[in-house]
Amino acid sequence: MSERLPIIYVARHGETEWSLSGQHTGITDLPLTKAGERTAHRLGERLAGLTFAKVLTSPLQRAKRTCELAGFSTVAEVDSNLVEWNYGQYEGRTGAEIRAERPDWQLFRDGCPGGESPQEVAFRADRVVNRVRTVQGDVLLFSSGHFIRVLASRWIGVEPTVNARSFMLSTGSLSALGYEHDLSRPVIRLWNDTQHVTAASAAADDTSESAPSLHSRSARS
Numbered sequence: 001m002s003e004r005l006p007i008i009y010v011a012r013h014g015e016t017e018w019s020l021s022g023q024h025t026g027i028t029d030l031p032l033t034k035a036g037e038r039t040a041h042r043l044g045e046r047l048a049g050l051t052f053a054k055v056l057t058s059p060l061q062r063a064k065r066t067c068e069l070a071g072f073s074t075v076a077e078v079d080s081n082l083v084e085w086n087y088g089q090y091e092g093r094t095g096a097e098i099r100a101e102r103p104d105w106q107l108f109r110d111g112c113p114g115g116e117s118p119q120e121v122a123f124r125a126d127r128v129v130n131r132v133r134t135v136q137g138d139v140l141l142f143s144s145g146h147f148i149r150v151l152a153s154r155w156i157g158v159e160p161t162v163n164a165r166s167f168m169l170s171t172g173s174l175s176a177l178g179y180e181h182d183l184s185r186p187v188i189r190l191w192n193d194t195q196h197v198t199a200a201s202a203a204a205d206d207t208s209e210s211a212p213s214l215h216s217r218s219a220r221s
Contacts, residue, residue, distance in 0.1 A: 006137055007176050010148055011142050013036070014033070014065075014172045016032060016036060016171075018092070025144070026084050029060055036066070040066040040172065044069065047174075054140075056079040056140070063142040064142070066142055072142075083124075084144035086112070087112045088112040090113070108165045118161050129155055156177075167192075169191075169192050170192055174194075175192060175193065176190035
């Protein structure tokens with residue numbers, strides 16, 4: 001019987017005020033909204049029963065808080081490579097505002113003045129890929145939208161400048177990277193799963209309902 005191949009689960013942080021307004025949120029350290037916190041609780045329920053050999057989170061509070069509310073803060077390690085794209089002069093601006101000045105601008109091709117280039121973000125993503133591929137077992141990552149899209153591109157060995165813009169990703173979503181047949185064939189197993197986000201939105205109507213209890217998690221060394 002063949003050995004089970006590892007899976008890398010990737011969670012995007014919950015909703016923030018800027019994700020609602022469509023403003024580019026790179027290194028600005030915003031908290032989750034109440035809706036974002038509810039989604040993080042539901043994400044924990046979505047992951048219930050899974051065991052991870054390693055849990056890593058971005059140092060930004062929106063990712064760390066999502067990790068905490070999902071029930072993994074006691075076993076998570078901070079990895080600075082998981083931080084969101086540094087948007088430089090475009091931090092806090094919407095895509096519409098930027099394209100009013102640069103109609104042909106594309107983040108994954110052009111990067112941001114005063115911030116990171118696509119190549120610099122891809123370099124960080126490669127570091128994450130190399131790290132998680134050394135782990136014996138499943139891994140759980142908490143990060144941000146544009147970085148995760150670059151990470152997925154690098155996982156399967158394609159250039160983010162061409163492909164990452166096609167990977168739509170919602171706040172609070174869960175994705176999974178893995179392999180087909182053997183370790184030489186990396187694949188995307190799951191993308192932008194938001195079933196728990198829908199459940200959290202439905203539950204928000206009942207304000208008297210207490211938040212679901214968190215289950216303790218363990219990580220194998």
